[in-house]
Structure formats: C-alpha cells, structure tokens
Amino acid sequence: MQKMILLGDEAIAQGAIDAGLSGIYAYPGTPSTEITEYIIASKEAKNNGIVANWTANEKTAVETALGMSYAGKRAMACMKHVGLNVAADPFINSAVTGINGGLIVVSADDPSMHSSQNEQDSRFYGKFALLPILEPSNQQEAYDMVHYGFDLSEKYQIPVLFRITTRLAHSRSGIERKAKRAQNEMTLPGDLKQFVLLPAIARRRYKGLLGLQPQLENESENSGWNQYTDGPDKSLGIIAAGLAYNYLLENFPEGNIPYPVLKIGQYPLPRLWVEKIANECETLLVLEEGMPVIEEMLKGYLGNCLNIKGRLDGTLPRDGELNPNLVAVALGGKMIRGEEVPSLVVPRPPSLCAGCPHTDSYLALNEAMKVYGKGRVFSDIGCYTLAALPPLEAINSCVDMGASITMAKGAADAGLVPAVAVIGDSTFTHSGITGLLDAVISKSPITILILDNSTTGMTGGQPSAATGRIAEICKGIGVEEEHIRILKPLRKNHDENVKIIAEELAYPGVSVVIPTRECVQTLNRRMREKFKNKKTE
Amino acid sequence: MIMKNDIILAGVGGQGILSIAAIIGTAAVSRGLYVKQSEVHGMSQRGGDVQSHLRLSSRPIASDLIPTGAADMIISVEPLEALRYLPWLKKEGWIITNTKPFVNIPNYPPLEEVLATIASKPHHVMIDADEIATEIGSARSANMVILGASTICLDLPFEELEQAIRSVFGKKGEEIVHTNLSALRAGRDFALQHKNQA
Numbered sequence: 001m002q003k004m005i006l007l008g009d010e011a012i013a014q015g016a017i018d019a020g021l022s023g024i025y026a027y028p029g030t031p032s033t034e035i036t037e038y039i040i041a042s043k044e045a046k047n048n049g050i051v052a053n054w055t056a057n058e059k060t061a062v063e064t065a066l067g068m069s070y071a072g073k074r075a076m077a078c079m080k081h082v083g084l085n086v087a088a089d090p091f092i093n094s095a096v097t098g099i100n101g102g103l104i105v106v107s108a109d110d111p112s113m114h115s116s117q118n119e120q121d122s123r124f125y126g127k128f129a130l131l132p133i134l135e136p137s138n139q140q141e142a143y144d145m146v147h148y149g150f151d152l153s154e155k156y157q158i159p160v161l162f163r164i165t166t167r168l169a170h171s172r173s174g175i176e177r178k179a180k181r182a183q184n185e186m187t188l189p190g191d192l193k194q195f196v197l198l199p200a201i202a203r204r205r206y207k208g209l210l211g212l213q214p215q216l217e218n219e220s221e222n223s224g225w226n227q228y229t230d231g232p233d234k235s236l237g238i239i240a241a242g243l244a245y246n247y248l249l250e251n252f253p254e255g256n257i258p259y260p261v262l263k264i265g266q267y268p269l270p271r272l273w274v275e276k277i278a279n280e281c282e283t284l285l286v287l288e289e290g291m292p293v294i295e296e297m298l299k300g301y302l303g304n305c306l307n308i309k310g311r312l313d314g315t316l317p318r319d320g321e322l323n324p325n326l327v328a329v330a331l332g333g334k335m336i337r338g339e340e341v342p343s344l345v346v347p348r349p350p351s352l353c354a355g356c357p358h359t360d361s362y363l364a365l366n367e368a369m370k371v372y373g374k375g376r377v378f379s380d381i382g383c384y385t386l387a388a389l390p391p392l393e394a395i396n397s398c399v400d401m402g403a404s405i406t407m408a409k410g411a412a413d414a415g416l417v418p419a420v421a422v423i424g425d426s427t428f429t430h431s432g433i434t435g436l437l438d439a440v441i442s443k444s445p446i447t448i449l450i451l452d453n454s455t456t457g458m459t460g461g462q463p464s465a466a467t468g469r470i471a472e473i474c475k476g477i478g479v480e481e482e483h484i485r486i487l488k489p490l491r492k493n494h495d496e497n498v499k500i501i502a503e504e505l506a507y508p509g510v511s512v513v514i515p516t517r518e519c520v521q522t523l524n525r526r527m528r529e530k531f532k533n534k535k536t537e
Numbered sequence: 538m539i540m541k542n543d544i545i546l547a548g549v550g551g552q553g554i555l556s557i558a559a560i561i562g563t564a565a566v567s568r569g570l571y572v573k574q575s576e577v578h579g580m581s582q583r584g585g586d587v588q589s590h591l592r593l594s595s596r597p598i599a600s601d602l603i604p605t606g607a608a609d610m611i612i613s614v615e616p617l618e619a620l621r622y623l624p625w626l627k628k629e630g631w632i633i634t635n636t637k638p639f640v641n642i643p644n645y646p647p648l649e650e651v652l653a654t655i656a657s658k659p660h661h662v663m664i665d666a667d668e669i670a671t672e673i674g675s676a677r678s679a680n681m682v683i684l685g686a687s688t689i690c691l692d693l694p695f696e697e698l699e700q701a702i703r704s705v706f707g708k709k710g711e712e713i714v715h716t717n718l719s720a721l722r723a724g725r726d727f728a729l730q731h732k733n734q735a
C-alpha cells in the first residue's frame with residue numbers, strides 16, 4: 001500500500017478511523033486541533049457515520065466521549081495540555097467509573113510554549129488518575145498506538161491517556177495503514193451501577209483500579225512499546241521516552257549506540273526493564289520531552305545516591321523542548337552550531353491581521369479608558385491577546401480561558417472600579433458564562449467586552465458555539481437588557497463606539513458590550529469558496 | 538550512496554512556505570526517499586516569523602528537527618528571515634533567498650545591510666522572486682521561483698519537481714500548473730546564472 005504522508009495529529013485521526021472509532025469530541029487548541037479537523041473533513045469518516053464535534057470546552061468533550069463509551073462505542077476526546085486542566089474532573093473520575101466502549105483521551109503538550117501559556121506535562125495527569133499512558137515517538141507509532149490504545153482500554157475497561165508533543169503533532173512523515181476494523185455495536189454496561197460514583201460504589205471501583213496496576217505494569221513490559229536494547233558499554237544506561245528517543249538515534253546515524261537503551265512509549269513504567277537497566281549500568285541518563293516525570297520517579301526524594309542524570313541535575317535544561325543538539329551534549333559531545341544570528345536580525349512577533357475587527361474594538365476601548373488610566377483591563381486567550389503588544393498595549397492579563405470576567409469581578413470587589421473584561425466569543429462560551437453569572441449575582445461594577453468575530457480565530461477559524469446567541473445568553477443570565485450593547489467595530493464608527501463604551505464604563509453594575517464583525521480570515525475563506533462554487537455551477 | 542538533504546524553510550506567516558515543502562516532499566516520496574517535515578501552526582502564523590524543517594534521506598530519519606550546524610540549505614522567501622536561521626546552517630551550506638523584504642515591523646533593519654550580510658556568506662543565491670514572478674505574469678508564484686532557484690542544490694531531478702507541481706496543483710487546473718512550472722524554470726535559470734560560490 002502507498003504510504004500516506006500525515007502530520008502526527010492526522011496519523012492519530014486516521015488511526016482512530018481505522019480502529020473503529022464512533023465519535024470524536026474536542027475543543028480546539030494548538031497543537032491538537034488537526035486531529036479533529038482531519039476527521040471532520042474525512043469523507044470516509046462521514047460515510048462510516050463517525051460523529052465529529054467541536055464542543056463548548058474540554059470538559060464537555062471528555063464527558064460526551066465518556067457517554068458514548070457508556071453506550072458501548074469507541075470514543076476519543078482531544079485537547080491541548082491546558083485543556084486537560086479544564087477536563088481534569090471528568091478525566092480523573094472516568095478512571096474510577098471505568099468504561100464500556102474503548103475511550104482514548106489525547107492531550108497535546110507544548111514544551112517551549114510555542115503557542116501556550118505554560119508547558120505542563122500531561123503524564124502527571126495519567127499517573128494521578130492511575131491510567132495507562134501511550135507516548136508515540138513517531139507518526140507511524142502514533143497511528144499504530146491508537147489501535148492498541150482502544151484494545152488496551154477495552155481489555156482493562158479503563159480510559160487511556162494518549163500524550164503527544166508539538167514536534168510530533170506538527171511534523172509529517174509516511175505511515176502505513178492497517179486493516180480497518182468495524183465499530184462497536186451499541187451496548188449498555190454489564191453493571192448499570194458502574195458509573196454511579198456514590199461513595200460505596202466508588203470505593204469498590206477505586207480498589208479495583210488500584211488492583212489493576214500490576215497488570216498495567218505487566219502490559220508495559222510486554223506490549224512492545226517499551227523496548228530494551230542491550231549495549232556493551234555499561235558505564236551508562238539511557239532511558240529515552242517519546243520524541244527524545246529520536247534525538248538519541250539522531251546522534252548515532254549508524255545505529256551503533258554502545259550503551260543499553262530503554263525506549264519508553266507506554267506507562268506505567270515497565271518495572272522489570274527499569275530495574276534491569278538501573279542494576280546493570282553505573283549511571284543512568286534520562287531523556288524525556290517535557291517535565292522530568294520519569295527522572296523524579298526514579299530519584300524520588302532520597303535518590304541522590306543513585307547516579308541519575310537528566311533535567312534535575314543540569315545535564316539537560318530544566319525547561320523547554322529537547323533537540324538533537326541538547327541530547328548530544330548530554331551524551332558528552334560538543335554543541336555544534338552554525339554562525340550566530342547577525343545582530344541586525346530583530347524579532348518579528350505575531351500581530352493582528354490587517355483589518356481585524358479586534359483592532360477597532362481596542363482602539364475604541366483605549367480611548368474610552370483614557371479618563372480612568374492604565375491597568376484596569378483583564379483579558380483572556382485568543383487572537384485578541386495580541387493587543388498586549390505594541391501598538392495597542394490595551395490589556396493587563398491573560399491567564400486561563402474565562403479568567404477575564406472573574407478577575408475583573410475580584411478586582412472590582414477590591415475597589416478597582418470600573419474594571420473591564422475583554423473576552424472572545426469562543427472563550428466566552430468555553431468558560432466565561434459561569435463567571436458572568438457570578439458577576440450578575442453580585443451586581444459587580446464591571447464592563448465586559450465580548451468580541452464576537454463569529455469564529456474561534458486563534459486556532460484557525462473553527463466554528464464558535466457562541467455565534468448568534470451571545471446577547472441572548474447574557475440576557476438569560478440576567479444582564480439588564482439596556483446594558484447589553486451591540487456595536488460594529490469599524491474605523492468609521494469609532495466615535496460612536498467610544499461613546500457607547502464610555503457610557504457602560506460609567507454604569508455601576510454589570511454591562512456587556514458586544515463588538516460584532518467577522519474575522520477577516522474566515523470572511524476571505526468564505527468568499528473564496530463562494531466564488532469557487534459559483535464558477536463550478 | 539547515502540542521499541540526505543536537510544532544509545530549513547523560512548518566511549513570514551502567510552507567505553506560503555508550506556507549499557514549497559509540499560512540492561519537495563511529494564517529489565522526494567515519489568523517488569522512494571524518506572521524508573520528515575515539521576511545520577509551525579498556531580500563534581506564530583499571524584504575521585510572525587515561521588520556519589519548517591524539511592528532511593529528505595535515503596535512510597530512515599530519526600529526528601523531526603534538524604540539529605543546529607547541520608542544515609544543507611536555508612530556503613527563504615524573505616531576506617531578513619534567511620538570516621534568522623544561520624545557527625542551523627552548516628559551514629558549506631547554501632542560502633537561497635528572496636531579496637524582496639516583507640516589512641510588517643517598525644524596526645525592520647536597512648535592507649542594504651540585510652542583503653550585504655547575506656552576500657557575505659560563501660554560498661548563496663539571491664533572487665528578486667517577486668519581480669521574476671511578475672515578469673512571467675504570475676505575481677503570486679514567487680514561492681515557486683524560489684523553489685526553482687533552490688533546485689540547483691537539491692539532490693532531486695528537476696523533472697521530479699515538475700511532476701510534483703503537476704500533482705500538487707493539478708486539481709486547480711492546467712493554467713495554474715503552467716504558471717507554476719514557468720516560475721519554477723525561471724527560478725532555476727536565474728540561479729544557474731547568478732549562484733555565488735566564493
């Protein structure tokens with residue numbers, strides 16, 4: 001069969017289609033977005049009746065996937081690493097309920113924070129939830145591991161965490177497909193109380209989950225995703241997880257690694273192999289992408305007597321992604337670099353697109369805020385966060401999705417009046433609605449700008465659950481109708497928009513301003529498609 | 538003989554470096570080579586600097602990233618961006634770059650200095666791809682002009698790249714295929730005449 005050239009994300013998606021997936025649920029987030037986009041665009045998935053939905057947030061994605069699993073079918077939920085914080089509640093509890101149809105939760109970590117606000121490591125969540133984790137090192141493994149992941153999930157009746165990192169998600173390579181397998185029939189769980197986490201049931205199920213751990217370790221020793229390769233030179237033993245294994249290989253182009261190597265692709269760690277490499281080698285070097293999860297497990301608190309090198313002792317940097325050069329240095333080699341970047345090369349930061357509606361919204365807000373001074377605008381995550389940079393320099397926070405409204409309320413409670421929140425439409429439905437309810441109940445003197453560009457812009461223009469319903473939602477929550485103001489962010493409306501915002505800033509209760517104009521990127525895309533369809537008609 | 542080309546593609550978000558990658562990648566796959574190509578998505582796409590690591594080899598490729606000091610060439614659709622990735626380029630590596638700047642920052646350095654810095658490197662092709670593309674009547678195929686110029690150091694037969702253009706752009710119609718092929722050839726011809734080898 002001809003190889004398919006796929007992104008790591010796409011390999012996971014194709015793997016899921018071929019492994020008998022029935023439903024995928026996700027909230028977009030770099031670098032996980034392309035998994036769900038691939039399935040939404042796939043004719044094959046459509047013909048097989050696979051449900052592919054963007055959800056309001058990651059929590060609803062995992063819960064919906066769990067519901068599909070309850071009904072016996074295979075389901076997947078996908079998110080970026082910080083999405084797993086939002087979905088942590090259903091994720092951790094789903095380990096206790098267990099599953100019926102196979103369930104895989106994909107979390108894409110972004111070490112070095114290419115497009116994220118932190119670089120947390122999802123493997124902690126897997127360990128926390130006592131669930132197996134799969135961590136592919138290349139696109140083919142990503143594809144194959146989805147099949148295996150569903151098997152593992154159904155064999156032990158628990159969800160499986162699938163951890164990837166940016167460079168795998170967004171790198172293309174050839175993959176070979178496997179034979180396709182049918183979806184599951186709908187079935188109810190054998191025990192209709194399995195999913196009822198009342199204490200008496202939860203205690204029993206939790207003991208069951210603990211009891212599974214030796215079997216999961218055993219799986220890790222025998223599944224083939226963890227591999228021990230012996231080497232003659234026992235002065236060093238190398239444990240390399242996920243992508244880090246590639247960087248190790250890159251340093252030995254002839255494949256002649258002189259040291260024993262333990263490649264990790266599945267957790268819990270394979271105890272047998274870890275003990276073997278620790279007993280046989282004088283020093284261990286741990287190569288892992290993200291945080292020092294394995295290294296800390298091996299060292300524990302008192303493990304300084306063991307000779308373990310990695311991110312904790314400075315052999316490798318404590319933060320940021322690994323790369324072949326860092327691994328070369330950790331192996332005792334030299335750092336090789338070409339010429340340094342000439343001093344005339346200046347940074348080129350990302351910026352709002354020309355004609356972006358957010359620019360006009362912020363220009364109006366900046367002017368209306370002049371009388372109050374700087375430091376009062378809480379914002380959120382999306383394209384509109386770029387207003388933190390010059391020339392707009394309009395916002396003072398970006399923490400986690402939804403935090404603009406709640407932080408503004410807290411600051412207003414402390415006396416910062418007026419306090420302003422600026423939140424995107426998709427971020428609002430993701431996590432802003434609950435905070436707005438808090439503010440309405442307290443009658444907080446805050447003004448909230450909900451920037452409605454009819455899309456989830458930052459991640460490439462997925463639909464936004466808020467489109468066409470923001471004003472109604474605000475009204476339903478209890479914002480007074482006369483303090484819900486819709487305006488059109490255009491340069492020619494500037495003076496009028498400044499006036500509207502100024503009026504609402506002066507109102508000592510909750511007010512909502514909704515600048516409404518479509519993102520120019522999605523608008524252009526729509527126009528191009530319309531033009532194309534016209535031509536072919 | 539082992540064939541190996543490690544290429545850094547550089548540009549500004551929205552300039553379409555990924556279509557260059559797609560064509561080289563397609564050509565390499567039809568030659569039966571191994572390919573790995575890492576891309577940048579998300580935050581950095583909005584007018585920021587973007588890069589892609591493209592690796593071709595007759596042997597399986599381990600790392601998705603090219604080590605620093607190991608790239609055979611930098612192909613850049615913007616001159617300032619060509620310089621950003623010098624730490625990746627090996628000593629005898631090539632810089633193939635557009636000379637037409639994309640100015641979307643207030644502190645863009647003087648263009649003469651940027652171009653002089655590139656010209657001071659031992660192996661380079663500097664080409665006003667936008668002008669050449671306009672001359673052949675297709676201002677939008679400046680990328681293909683750059684790609685054409687890069688073919689003088691790619692270890693892939695020129696016909697294979699022509700074929701790749703046909704297969705990648707085929708869906709968009711004969712006219713688009715034709716202009717892209719002309720751009721590719723114009724870029725190669727320019728590079729053959731103007732490559733600098735100090």
Ligand SMILES: Cc1ncc(C[n+]2csc(CCOP(=O)(O)OP(=O)(O)O)c2C)c(N)n1
Nearest residue numbers: 029381382383384424425426427456457458
């Ligand atoms: C919990 C969480 N999920 C997903 C993301 C990724 N993310 C950042 S911004 C954004 C989209 C925001 O869309 P919107 O609020 O409509 O603003 P726009 O980008 O359209 O201006 C997404 C999905 C994130 N940072 N955190």
Ligand code: SF4
Nearest residue numbers: 353356383457519520
């Ligand atoms: S993608 Fe849309 S919302 Fe984002 S900066 Fe561009 S125009 Fe604005």
